[in-house]
Amino acid sequence: MTLARQILAWYRHHARPLPWRREPRDPYRVLVSELMLQQTQVDRVTDRFEAFIAAFPDLAALAAAREEQVLAMWSGLGYYRRARMLHRLAREVVAGSGALPNSAAELAGLPGVGPYTAAAVASLAFGETIPVIDGNVLRVASRALALAGDPRAKAGREAILQWLRPLVEEGPPGPVNEALIELGATVCRPVAPACDRCPLATGCRARATGRPERYPPPRRRRSGLAVTWVAACCIDGRGRWLVRQVTEGPILRGLWLPPIAELGPEEPPDAAARRLVPEPLLAEPRRLPAMRHSITHRRITVHPVRLELQAGGAATVVGRWIDPAEPGVPTSTLLSKLVQSNDLPVDDTSE
Numbered sequence: 001m002t003l004a005r006q007i008l009a010w011y012r013h014h015a016r017p018l019p020w021r022r023e024p025r026d027p028y029r030v031l032v033s034e035l036m037l038q039q040t041q042v043d044r045v046t047d048r049f050e051a052f053i054a055a056f057p058d059l060a061a062l063a064a065a066r067e068e069q070v071l072a073m074w075s076g077l078g079y080y081r082r083a084r085m086l087h088r089l090a091r092e093v094v095a096g097s098g099a100l101p102n103s104a105a106e107l108a109g110l111p112g113v114g115p116y117t118a119a120a121v122a123s124l125a126f127g128e129t130i131p132v133i134d135g136n137v138l139r140v141a142s143r144a145l146a147l148a149g150d151p152r153a154k155a156g157r158e159a160i161l162q163w164l165r166p167l168v169e170e171g172p173p174g175p176v177n178e179a180l181i182e183l184g185a186t187v188c189r190p191v192a193p194a195c196d197r198c199p200l201a202t203g204c205r206a207r208a209t210g211r212p213e214r215y216p217p218p219r220r221r222r223s224g225l226a227v228t229w230v231a232a233c234c235i236d237g238r239g240r241w242l243v244r245q246v247t248e249g250p251i252l253r254g255l256w257l258p259p260i261a262e263l264g265p266e267e268p269p270d271a272a273a274r275r276l277v278p279e280p281l282l283a284e285p286r287r288l289p290a291m292r293h294s295i296t297h298r299r300i301t302v303h304p305v306r307l308e309l310q311a312g313g314a315a316t317v318v319g320r321w322i323d324p325a326e327p328g329v330p331t332s333t334l335l336s337k338l339v340q341s342n343d344l345p346v347d348d349t350s351e
Contacts, residue, residue, distance in 0.1 A: 007176060007179045011183075019050055032086070045077065047076070048073070051073060063094040070084075075331055080254065103122055103128060116134055133161075136185050138184075142215045148217070150216070151216045183199070188212075223297070229260050229261065230260065230269045231258050233305060234277050235306065235307070243320050246260075252332060254330065256320065259277055274307075279317050288306055
């Protein structure tokens with residue numbers, strides 16, 4: 001049995017029943033799933049994918065939606081630029097041919113579609129004979145070859161392509177690509193790979209060394225950017241939270257959150273919160289324990305400050321009042337973290 005046949009046989013018996021894998025493959029569903037899966041765990045995507053498809057069942061429905069509606073259905077996945085680019089893509093395609101192109105070269109010309117996504121949609125949905133290389137496939141191939149160098153460097157990538165091309169050409173290309181991705185995600189894991197369950201184990205050079213986890217070598221991580229924010233947690237007598245739409249900046253734009261701002265080095269959090277919500281009907285601010293939040297390479301320290309509104313004051317405050325359990329607007333996981341922080345003891349340093 002050839003290597004491609006071994007991989008496909010394993011995949012038929014062990015593939016996870018994910019909602020975007022239903023046959024026949026719909027190019028739109030493949031595209032949505034691939035964009036959602038970028039830098040987001042499968043279990044989180046599974047929870048949001050079906051709801052998103054139900055709201056926007058095709059490109060035309062997505063193109064007709066408002067950006068705020070799209071962001072709301074994307075809530076919980078993070079990296080909201082993906083949703084904005086998908087929305088822009090839908091409008092561009094609907095205004096043109098009305099259908100996604102069927103080649104990786106043409107797909108790569110669409111908004112938000114990079115080489116990986118283009119190859120994935122072209123291969124999985126249209127059967128193009130092209131390798132699909134994500135982090136999982138890089139790891140599987142690096143271990144199969146015991147590739148000592150960086151698989152993303154020119155020489156390493158070419159060695160991996162030479163290994164992949166015959167497998168994909170034997171095909172069918174979509175299932176072979178997806179099987180390799182699945183193998184890396186579930187068996188050939190970064191830590192504690194399950195080599196005893198791997199269809200490539202017999203010929204795997206990294207396994208033969210006895211230390212498969214050494215391949216591929218670790219990547220140099222991007223240095224993190226430390227940021228400090230204050231969040232004004234303004235709550236009315238009905239338990240509703242004040243939120244405002246973020247209109248500027250590279251992150252969170254278009255989302256609705258409690259008033260937030262970068263905290264100056266000498267500014268007390270409670271004073272900054274009152275600056276964000278200068279409402280005379282607010283009770284005295286109460287500082288809550290600081291919390292951590294991460295967005296891309298930013299490592300954010302957030303200082304929540306509770307601002308309770310006295311009766312009758314909500315109508316005078318600029319913003320929107322929402323139930324955080326059912327916000328009805330696109331928001332971020334930061335909101336749920338802030339809601340949880342309000343169940344913690346108050347920080348006495350605010351006295």
